Amino acid sequence: MPASSLDQLVSLCKRRGFIFPGSEIYGGLANTWDYGPLGVELKNRVKREWWKTFVHKRGDMVGVDAAILMNPKVWEASGHVTSFSDPLIECKECHYRTRADKMMEEWVYFKEDGNYESFFTRLIRGIQPLLKVPQKAPLKGKQKITIPLKLSFKLKDDDREIKTDSLNITYDFDLNAIDKRALIHHFFQEILRFNCPNCGKTNWTEPKQFNLMFRTQQGVIEGEGNDIYLRPETAQGIFVNFRNILDTMRPRLPFGVAQIGKAFRNEITPGNFTFRTREFEQMEIEYFVEPGKEKEIFEEWKELVWNWYLSLGIEKKNLRIREHDKEELSHYSSRTIDIEYQFPWGWGELFGLANRGDFDLKQHEKFSGEDLTYTDPDDATKKFLPHVVEPSFGCDRTVLTFLLEAYTEEDAPTASGGSEKRVVMKFDPRLAPVDVAILPLSKKEHLIAKAQELYKKIIQETDLVVDFDVTGSIGKRYRRQDEIGTPRCITVDFGTLGEDDKQGTRDTVTIRDRDTLKQERVAIGGITEKLQ
Ligand code: ATP
Numbered sequence: 001m002p003a004s005s006l007d008q009l010v011s012l013c014k015r016r017g018f019i020f021p022g023s024e025i026y027g028g029l030a031n032t033w034d035y036g037p038l039g040v041e042l043k044n045r046v047k048r049e050w051w052k053t054f055v056h057k058r059g060d061m062v063g064v065d066a067a068i069l070m071n072p073k074v075w076e077a078s079g080h081v082t083s084f085s086d087p088l089i090e091c092k093e094c095h096y097r098t099r100a101d102k103m104m105e106e107w108v109y110f111k112e113d114g115n116y117e118s119f120f121t122r123l124i125r126g127i128q129p130l131l132k133v134p135q136k137a138p139l140k141g142k143q144k145i146t147i148p149l150k151l152s153f154k155l156k157d158d159d160r161e162i163k164t165d166s167l168n169i170t171y172d173f174d175l176n177a178i179d180k181r182a183l184i185h186h187f188f189q190e191i192l193r194f195n196c197p198n199c200g201k202t203n204w205t206e207p208k209q210f211n212l213m214f215r216t217q218q219g220v221i222e223g224e225g226n227d228i229y230l231r232p233e234t235a236q237g238i239f240v241n242f243r244n245i246l247d248t249m250r251p252r253l254p255f256g257v258a259q260i261g262k263a264f265r266n267e268i269t270p271g272n273f274t275f276r277t278r279e280f281e282q283m284e285i286e287y288f289v290e291p292g293k294e295k296e297i298f299e300e301w302k303e304l305v306w307n308w309y310l311s312l313g314i315e316k317k318n319l320r321i322r323e324h325d326k327e328e329l330s331h332y333s334s335r336t337i338d339i340e341y342q343f344p345w346g347w348g349e350l351f352g353l354a355n356r357g358d359f360d361l362k363q364h365e366k367f368s369g370e371d372l373t374y375t376d377p378d379d380a381t382k383k384f385l386p387h388v389v390e391p392s393f394g395c396d397r398t399v400l401t402f403l404l405e406a407y408t409e410e411d412a413p414t415a416s417g418g419s420e421k422r423v424v425m426k427f428d429p430r431l432a433p434v435d436v437a438i439l440p441l442s443k444k445e446h447l448i449a450k451a452q453e454l455y456k457k458i459i460q461e462t463d464l465v466v467d468f469d470v471t472g473s474i475g476k477r478y479r480r481q482d483e484i485g486t487p488r489c490i491t492v493d494f495g496t497l498g499e500d501d502k503q504g505t506r507d508t509v510t511i512r513d514r515d516t517l518k519q520e521r522v523a524i525g526g527i528t529e530k531l532q
Pocket of ligand 1: 233265267275276277278279280281282349350351352392393394395396397
């Protein structure tokens with residue numbers, strides 16, 4: 001049962017050391033977050049599981065760890081310098097800033113049969129038939145067309161309904177491709193008629209294209225020529241190393257290259273905890289295939305990723321696949337799907353899968369002048385640019401999803417026969433930040449010594465992460481371990497020392513299961529095997 005509100009989770013994360021607000025002692029820095037002692041363990045485990053599944057267990061994958069700072073030409077070739085921008089509008093009254101396109105995506109068209117569809121789908125549906133109407137002169141290239149459209153919109157999760165009288169769009173259509181960006185830009189004039197969601201007034205600035213790449217300077221002399229960017233995605237670090245990987249690893253198609261690393265985007269509207277931040281981590285794969293094979297491979301990756309999320313405990317009902325409309329596709333992609341998760345504020349993208357064709361390799365060949373062709377090892381005359389299927393995971397969003405999914409409030413029986421509410425993080429044991437906690441029943445010195453002996457034995461003989469906790473009552477300590485999601489707690493008590501009335505308890509301990517709360521008496525002798 002995922003957390004029903006984000007606040008519950010944010011507070012648990014702070015209280016228990018998963019995620020802290022960034023630079024907190026200086027009053028913070030908006031929308032920055034620091035992973036604390038347990039958060040970093042959880043995140044590392046997510047990355048470890050990912051690398052194990054998608055790199056080590058496959059045999060057709062290698063990894064790289066490229067530099068964050070890259071030659072600025074990379075971003076010219078990739079298209080980021082010209083088109084990695086979002087349209088920014090600002091309320092002149094209250095200075096609320098927002099992305100005009102997001103605002104539009106939030107609008108849901110209200111169809112008569114009670115269904116909703118996105119503004120875009122509706123718009124494109126409205127426009128397409130008009131494009132097909134026979135014209136006196138054949139339509140070629142750019143055309144000015146006026147389209148009267150009457151639409152009524154609803155805002156997502158909002159009862160307000162917005163009616164437009166009649167939108168007369170006169171727009172230069174490039175009939176070969178409807179340019180989503182240009183179309184949105186046209187529509188901004190309409191958006192500007194709506195109220196600011198913050199102050200309710202209607203006084204917006206004109207939309208400005210705002211490039212999301214963070215700029216910085218390299219070297220000691222400020223000024224022209226030294227400007228570089230922090231990478232906005234990890235993908236390009238893979239493409240620029242393609243030749244090196246071919247030459248050193250001699251991989252055969254199909255094969256993939258994986259990378260985990262930080263990316264930076266100067267997002268206009270960061271928020272929702274770690275969902276959208278300006279600095280975040282991605283886990284990306286570029287999977288290279290023979291041209292023509294990408295459709296089939298695309299389907300394979302879709303299945304693999306979907307199942308990976310399920311295998312680590314995400315409930316099916318909280319996941320869905322969203323296919324991008326043709327009009328919505330990025331310049332490099334011929335097909336994109338997102339896997340979305342049902343966050344407390346609604347569905348949001350967790351993962352994207354794109355068919356990038358040979359766009360990137362072609363661009364890098366053009367801009368670098370280097371030969372990036374692959375040579376068929378069985379037929380040296382066959383040289384070509386492989387096509388690319390790109391599975392792209394947000395690492396922080398994936399961690400957030402596991403946190404939300406693990407959060408559980410339930411009634412648990414108490415020792416006295418009653419019941420009490422407990423919060424428990426039901427992580428898959430492969431992800432839990434702590435594997436085992438050792439809890440001496442009391443603060444008696446010889447009990448602590450015995451428990452410490454066991455602690456040392458387990459950390460020396462296994463790879464498990466072990467917590468040792470003596471602070472507070474045993475009940476309080478169990479509650480803490482539940483809240484951090486420790487699958488097993490080991491209690492060392494007077495029986496362990498042979499000091500209670502029961503027979504045969506010497507050198508045995510109690511293991512408590514996080515989910516079932518069952519307690520089992522186990523001999524210390526075989527404990528490491530049992531835990532593993
Ligand atoms: P969005 O539409 O949410 O801005 P996007 O489509 O731009 O995302 P991609 O460029 O496909 O995202 O990036 C791949 C993945 O990286 C996303 O699926 C998401 O999980 C993650 N990601 C992208 N932007 C951010 C961000 N600002 N903060 C955290 N994670 C992000």
